Amino acid sequence: MAVADRDVLIIGAGHAGAMVAVGLRQKGFTGSILMVGEEPALPYERPPLSKAYFVGALEEQRLYLRKAEFWQERDVEVRVSTIVARLRHEDHEAELTDGTVVRYRHCVIATGGRVRKLSCPGADLAGVHYLRTLADVDAIRGDLKDGARMVVIGGGYVGLEMAASARKLGYDVTLIEALDRVLARVTSPIISRFYEAQHRAHGVDVRLGTGVTAIEGGDHVTGVRLATGEVVPADLVVVGIGILPNTELAHESGLACDNGVVVDELCRTTDPDVFAIGDVARHPNRYAADAMRLESVQNAVDQAKTVVGVIMGQPEPYKDLPWFWSDQYDLKLQTAGLAIGYDETIVRGDATTAPFSVVYLRDGQIIAIDAVNAIKDFMGAKGLIQAGVKPDKARLADPAVPMKELTGA
Numbered sequence: 021m022a023v024a025d026r027d028v029l030i031i032g033a034g035h036a037g038a039m040v041a042v043g044l045r046q047k048g049f050t051g052s053i054l055m056v057g058e059e060p061a062l063p064y065e066r067p068p069l070s071k072a073y074f075v076g077a078l079e080e081q082r083l084y085l086r087k088a089e090f091w092q093e094r095d096v097e098v099r100v101s102t103i104v105a106r107l108r109h110e111d112h113e114a115e116l117t118d119g120t121v122v123r124y125r126h127c128v129i130a131t132g133g134r135v136r137k138l139s140c141p142g143a144d145l146a147g148v149h150y151l152r153t154l155a156d157v158d159a160i161r162g163d164l165k166d167g168a169r170m171v172v173i174g175g176g177y178v179g180l181e182m183a184a185s186a187r188k189l190g191y192d193v194t195l196i197e198a199l200d201r202v203l204a205r206v207t208s209p210i211i212s213r214f215y216e217a218q219h220r221a222h223g224v225d226v227r228l229g230t231g232v233t234a235i236e237g238g239d240h241v242t243g244v245r246l247a248t249g250e251v252v253p254a255d256l257v258v259v260g261i262g263i264l265p266n267t268e269l270a271h272e273s274g275l276a277c278d279n280g281v282v283v284d285e286l287c288r289t290t291d292p293d294v295f296a297i298g299d300v301a302r303h304p305n306r307y308a309a310d311a312m313r314l315e316s317v318q319n320a321v322d323q324a325k326t327v328v329g330v331i332m333g334q335p336e337p338y339k340d341l342p343w344f345w346s347d348q349y350d351l352k353l354q355t356a357g358l359a360i361g362y363d364e365t366i367v368r369g370d371a372t373t374a375p376f377s378v379v380y381l382r383d384g385q386i387i388a389i390d391a392v393n394a395i396k397d398f399m400g401a402k403g404l405i406q407a408g409v410k411p412d413k414a415r416l417a418d419p420a421v422p423m424k425e426l427t428g429a
């Protein structure tokens with residue numbers, strides 16, 4: 021058994037974990053850093069997996085957050101294909117699957133999430149795919165033969181982006197969503213209807229309000245059985261029904277978990293020497309009434325900055341504005357703020373034709389925006405949301421009035 025002493029142990033070599041190592045070195049941290057990652061790849065960006073990388077418009081090399089030399093030159097040890105199997109936070113120790121016991125000063129849990137799996141009969145047939153990792157996309161691409169019929173299960177961001185990318189490559193796509201609208205968990209019916217119409221216009225067979233009861237096939241998938249009894253023919257199925265946070269390590273160690281590893285505004289778990297950030301962290305967010313998890317690059321990057329600040333002795337509470345984007349066809353959806361508990365929506369433009377935006381208000385105050393090909397609205401709204409502005413509604417509804425010129429009513 022090898023024993024290693026490290027100043028900082030980062031568990032998970034995804035976007036959040038990588039940004040802690042990058043940020044520490046940028047701030048002049050000279051201590052030792054070990055980042056351990058289960059996947060075989062160096063830290064890379066996931067967003068292009070369902071977009072540019074899938075359609076072949078971006079090479080694998082461009083996915084990596086930093087080149088291999090970067091980590092060597094900055095003296096950041098990255099151990100890939102290695103799992104942190106146990107955390108003993110009271111002893112400041114962790115055990116890796118390669119047999120190493122690491123004694124750390126600070127530990128950062130950045131273990132992200134894993135895909136939620138289908139549980140119906142046939143779910144484990146060959147040809148049923150999920151999309152979270154680089155290996156997943158390569159497997160989907162490898163399975164896509166000419167003329168293949170793809171069924172996408174789940175009308176969230178990942179499912180919709182997958183459908184758009186597959187259409188772009190000319191495949192036949194059916195999209196199945198159990199709820200009565202796409203993107204139901206993240207946006208308003210206005211945006212849902214717009215995206216549903218866009219997908220139909222691009223030739224996707226969109227099926228709403230219907231569950232999947234079985235995946236049909238012998239060795240390989242041949243179809244997807246719906247709750248109505250209908251079987252949709254399929255050569256390949258891609259499932260995008262959300263993720264589960266990888267909390268087991270923290271939970272078994274005795275750290276508080278509740279649909280995520282529970283952290284405070286400095287991203288500290290119930291042990292102040294152990295942080296949790298990114299998709300796995302359930303954190304207090306000033307834009308939401310309750311603690312929550314956010315699954316976004318913004319959150320991963322900004323929480324990494326928070327941890328860097330604490331380790332460097334300059335703590336700054338996490339209070340960044342949530343923002344997100346999604347690329348489908350020639351549409352860029354940009355979201356800022358959290359559309360939770362809004363009581364009014366104002367559309368800038370025509371909600372059937374991009375560009376347009378939907379602004380979400382609560383008690384007259386702007387709390388969020390969904391901007392479709394409307395970058396100026398998105399940029400302008402960010403400042404208004406942060407400042408808690410209650411704008412003049414007639415001016416807000418007029419797309420000719422720049423967002424940034426809107427002040428209190």
Ligand SMILES: Cc1cc2nc3c(=O)[nH]c(=O)nc-3n(C[C@H](O)[C@H](O)[C@H](O)COP(=O)(O)OP(=O)(O)OC[C@H]3O[C@@H](n4cnc5c(N)ncnc54)[C@H](O)[C@@H]3O)c2cc1C
Pocket residue numbers: 031032033034035036037056057058059065066067068069070102103104105130131132133151152153178266269297298299300314315316317318320343344345346347
């Ligand atoms: C297809 C796709 C498209 C997306 N598009 C967007 C987008 O357009 N915009 C946006 O903002 N966000 C997007 N996201 C979400 C975004 O990629 C995530 O929010 C972000 O990657 C979270 O980073 P993370 O480091 O917290 O977690 P992850 O990226 O999940 O990284 C965690 C890593 O930790 C590893 N790990 C887990 N447990 C252990 C362990 N015990 N030991 C060692 N390693 C471990 C995992 O294998 C994984 O590699 C997308 C995600 C996907 C999958």
